[in-house]
Amino acid sequence: MSSQHPEPGPGQALRAAGSTATEALPPRTGAERSTAAAGEVVGVTSRRTPVLLAVLTLVGLVLFGLNAPDRTVGFRVSEAGDLFRVPDLEVGGVVWGWLTVVVLAALTALAVLRARAGRQLPRWAALVFGLFFVSGFLVWVVGSSRTPDVSLSGLLAGSVALAIPLIFGSLGGLLCERSGVINIAIEGQLLFGAFSAAVAGSLSGSAWVGLLAAVLGAGLVSLVLAVFSITYRVNQVIVGVVLNVLVSGLTGFLFATVLESNASVFNSPPRLPRFAVPVLSEIPLVGPIVFDQSVIGYLMYVVVALVWFALYRTRWGLRTRAVGEHPKAADTLGVRVNALRFRNVLLGGMIAGLGGAFYTLVSVSAFTRDMTSGAGYIALAALIFGRWNPIGALLASLLFGFASNLQSILSFLGTPVPSQFLAMLPYVITILAVAGLVGVSRGPAAIGTPYTKE
Structure with a gap:
């Protein structure tokens, strides 16, 4: 009597893919295994x-x-x-x-x-x-400074507000890179999302239409990224850089020729409403940060929780992580690798579009040339600093938002620190975070490598 083993179900197959992906990683040293088991590694080499x-x-x-x-x-x-x-x-x-x-x-x-x-x-x-x-x-x-007194509540609340676009951008990049696609185009997605929100919101007179347009506009940038990097297997870094330059030039041209001369028609979007939760918003320090936000601010907390849950607690998340680590193993077990990557790139771009909408529907209520000012690159740094984890990306984005807000507040207080140094502060922290503090942080094993089914 020959014994037959039943075929594994989808969940077992994907867990096997995750195990295969883990086995494919380079072996760790004894010290690395012991510190990892103790939860002590901070992502920096001991030297x-x-x-x-x-x-x-x-x-x-x-x-x-x-x-x-x-x-x-x-x-x-x-x-x-x-x-x-x-x-x-x-x-x-x-x-x-x-x-x-x-x-x-x-x-x-x-x-x-x-x-x-x-x-x-x-x-x-x-x-x-x-x-x-x-x-x-x-x-x-x-x-x-001239006035040795500062509002801690205002400092932290402003830091969260400045971090909101970075958080959406890093989450959008996380969905792409967790499935194996490098997303350098976060800057372009944020910028085109801001532009789309301003134009659509101005023409329709509705901030909600502008928010939807931001999602679709950033999704369009992601569609181009997905087609060239996944379908045609063009170098993903080059595609991302080209998209950033393309979006910057296109939005700058349209701003100079259309929006600037007809601002009342094309560049006067209404603001999204701001909601303060009664009583809770009046709690010192915590209230203004958590319970007194715009719609996009509340969406930020929801999206972070949803992305974390979906990535680590659902079958889709297991497939995404397996595809990012070992696409061939995932394909062998029935996962459509390129289709999953395509969908994740589109979804990531749409999430980044919410961050772009923050600029023109919450922050300044108008579009200006290159108004994101490199926020997409800082979001990418936050993604790396956060070790491709939604919570880590959130905390890293808050750190960069804190640095940006600190620069503004200290300039207002009149400190002896040169203003040029204060303007450099967010970018100095970015360099230290990526180059010094996370030197051995390892991204998904298959990131940046196009997959061809054999």
């Missing part, structure tokens, strides 16, 4: 980490310690109209500056010891280092 932390500690010593402001620095938590009052945070510039230096030095010493042992820095240590460095910088720069 880079101590050097980077030592440099930042020296910067902290010079700025926060030796040049600490000899005054009290205040951070307002509550604002007028809040549900209840929370006392302001007040810290001494000298005390906090030297405390920051001591903590940074201790964590740097820990990184050196871990590197000598062949181990990497724990996540908690990296987080504490980042928090102390940022807080030390805030105390130093605010304390050195």
